[in-house]
Amino acid sequence: MGTSTVSGIVEEMCCAIWDALQGEYMAFPSSSQWQDIAEDFWRQWQFPLCVGAIDGKHVRIRAPPQSGSDFYNYKGFFSIILMAAADANYRFIYVDVGAFRRESDGGVLGRSAFGSRLAQGSLNLPAPAVLPGTTTPSPFFFLGDEAFPLQENLMRPYPGTNLQDRKRIYNYRQARARRVVENAFGILAARFRIFSRPIDCKPEKAVKLVKACVALHNFLASTERARYMPATFVDATSDTGEVQPGEWRQHVAGDQNMVDGPRCLVGSSRPSRRAALVREQLADFFLSDAGVFPHQYSVLRLGSTDQ
Template sequence: MSVANYNLLLSLLQQRLQRFSFRKPIQPETRLAVTLIFLAQGCNFYVLAWSFKLGVSTVRKIIYETCDAIWDELHGVYLSTPNSHELRDIASKFYVKTGMPNCLGAIDGKHIRITSPRNSGSLYYNYKKTFSIVLMAVSDANYVFTYVDVGALGSQNDGGIFARSAFGKKLLNGTLEVPSDTNLPGTTSSFPYYYVGDSAFPLKQNLMRPYPGRHLPEDKDKFNLALSRARVHIENAFGILANRWRVLHTTIHACPKNADKIVLATVVLHNFLMLQNDRNYCTL
């Protein structure tokens, strides 16, 4: 993160992080620094407590409060729902980059490892044989997240999680705001705008999935390849997110509610830095 973007982030959160006390309160700069180091490195709470000469419980409280502040103050600007004009712009960028017309975004889920919650049984136990919550997200052609849903149980599959999410419900019942149908490039064939997903997602009016099976005819195989070029954007977005905020590469030692706060903070910080074109964060 560049110094300019750190200062901008601090200015956006300054009022929310300010504390007043009879004793000397911990300054907003320190609160933000502790949280960013935790998110970027996945440090143990004890390591941060020793480094900043703070109590372990104080560090834990600072991180959860700052993650809350980051989400509350930034998501309205940096993770707002795209309007029709912005969706058309996303579709044109996908077409230029991948050759897939009318594509509004790529959707997929990512498992975030957590410690097993108390008395949860196998609810959070996933197919990778770890305990996790699921981040369901949509990415545009520039690896910026446009929709996110966090907190689903790790034992559920992507299709089921998608169907239960607010975004998925709107998309499946046809109430999600999408641009009206338009002609495919170079033709007079009208076609709807759509999101792309893998074979775990259903085929719907505004949701595209690949042809199933192997040894497909050449035209279907060619279509699957083009769809894969578009769908890989969500995989790349998850890759950038997890490699910059390395707490997502670790097992998060927190209850699911607090793990949700951590994940949401990393997502909105990712969008903040991508939209600020911070080349220290994501190089060309």
């Protein structure tokens, strides 16, 4: 078959995969499903009221013809941005594919429909609940890294390096829970090896390819989990709290096609007092009998909280 014929078949197939799987395996969560996700995060990662971990990746593409600098990023290559949120089981609950320009993860999020709904409080998240074992009320929220703004429904780490132990423990607990989205991206890249090299097609077709892979990832993670991502394939935590790298990391070693998005800080506006208070309450909770995680003190003694 000719190149254009094969290209058309691939594009149609990717659209068919997305259309067939999106409704069941990529559907936007309902209020009760948000609650289920939060319960999974608390049970599996000991982080309360979390409904997802957010991150962004540059997906490298060949230079589009006559695109100028539209898809040329600050890292020095052409890419589209894959912004996603993952649940506690390494499945994507939201994806936004195709953004470009030299903007931060937070900037991409803010321009997406999901980010707009998050800022407006229209994601149909459950009503605020109390932290486990306490009477302290808190909203449900997502977890982002330092590239995202601190908002009432979006927590980010405490900035800086010379932090009090209380803040370092909070950062450790958040980084530990956020590993789900890093692993979700890693599993996706390890299983779908189109991500091992620059995608050689126009940006609009690359978007369809990425969306099809994401939908298949969720389908396989839900129906063939034991074979698709066995226990040794994902990161694990030892009895001492140290991270044991998953096998997916060996598969993607040396790959240059899916790389971290910009790490710059987002905007200059100060977080609201309510957002700062939510993070402070969580930091206090992680020191309480109801919220303590035994390994958090071991990690402090090791001198690192990036676990």
